[in-house]
Amino acid sequence: MPKIENNISDVTNRIEQAARDANRNPCEILLLAVTKTRSAEDIRCAVDAGLTNFGENYVQEALEKISLLGAELGEELDKELHKEPGTANLQWHFIGPLQSNKTRVVAENFHWVHSVDRLKIAQRLSEQRPIDLAPLNICLQINIDNEASKSGFSSDEALAAALEIAKLPNLHLRGLMAIPQSQQTLEKQKIAFYALHNLRDQINRSLDNSKKLDTLSMGMSNDLEAAISQGSTIVRVGTDIFGKRDHKREKH
Ligand SMILES: *Cc1c(COP(=O)(O)O)cnc(C)c1O
Numbered sequence: 001m002p003k004i005e006n007n008i009s010d011v012t013n014r015i016e017q018a019a020r021d022a023n024r025n026p027c028e029i030l031l032l033a034v035t036k037t038r039s040a041e042d043i044r045c046a047v048d049a050g051l052t053n054f055g056e057n058y059v060q061e062a063l064e065k066i067s068l069l070g071a072e073l074g075e076e077l078d079k080e081l082h083k084e085p086g087t088a089n090l091q092w093h094f095i096g097p098l099q100s101n102k103t104r105v106v107a108e109n110f111h112w113v114h115s116v117d118r119l120k121i122a123q124r125l126s127e128q129r130p131i132d133l134a135p136l137n138i139c140l141q142i143n144i145d146n147e148a149s150k151s152g153f154s155s156d157e158a159l160a161a162a163l164e165i166a167k168l169p170n171l172h173l174r175g176l177m178a179i180p181q182s183q184q185t186l187e188k189q190k191i192a193f194y195a196l197h198n199l200r201d202q203i204n205r206s207l208d209n210s211k212k213l214d215t216l217s218m219g220m221s222n223d224l225e226a227a228i229s230q231g232s233t234i235v236r237v238g239t240d241i242f243g244k245r246d247h248k249r250e251k252h
Pocket of ligand 1: 034
């Protein structure tokens with residue numbers, strides 16, 4: 001499916017251009033392919049095009065794909081890279097709303113969770129993270145535009161939450177994530193991303209050197225340029241890699 005490959009190359013070029021425009025090194029920015037509603041076959045195409053990080057929103061759907069692709073693709077990549085089996089596995093990121101009765105499977109199967117929106121969820125993820133795995137990477141979701149329809153900590157709650165969550169033993173608090181209101185112009189898009197960057201700097205002033213946040217998960221298909229201009233380190237892109245989503249396949 002050359003379409004997905006071409007799309008990835010277009011998105012990668014956009015990321016590189018946006019990084020150059022912001023005097024940043026493009027290597028600082030991870031392209032996270034968002035694969036909700038996409039088939040395992042589509043994900044394989046993205047892996048063949050060189051992507052290794054995938055974002056999923058729905059637990060059950062994600063687990064099916066991880067068991068189908070995780071090990072299998074890991075082995076194929078291992079062969080290609082001449083590495084020991086199991087060392088080149090894909091990285092799975094959970095980016096959707098997380099209910100407390102689903103934290104265990106997420107703690108057991110993912111490398112990252114971007115959507116931590118309550119202290120209780122973080123506590124459960126830490127308790128349930130298997131000790132033979134590396135600490136689970138965490139971003140706090142911030143409701144940066146204070147929208148009633150979106151989850152996340154408010155900017156006012158974020159510092160206290162970060163200080164608590166940074167103490168949890170089996171988590172590695174990496175940074176902040178936000179899904180701003182959609183805006184039509186680049187200049188308007190930058191405002192929320194600027195605010196998220198500022199919030200991270202403010203939190204970092206209160207964290208020990210060894211605990212500083214290094215991640216801003218912000219920017220999607222329509223606003224990745226604005227996000228990169230404001231310091232994004234992970235852009236989460238679905239539509240511009242895989243095409244428009246079939247909304248009938250989206251469960252809520
Ligand atoms: C679906 C989704 C994306 C991808 O959005 P696109 O506009 O398709 O690029 C990014 N982040 C989150 C949290 C999502 O749910």
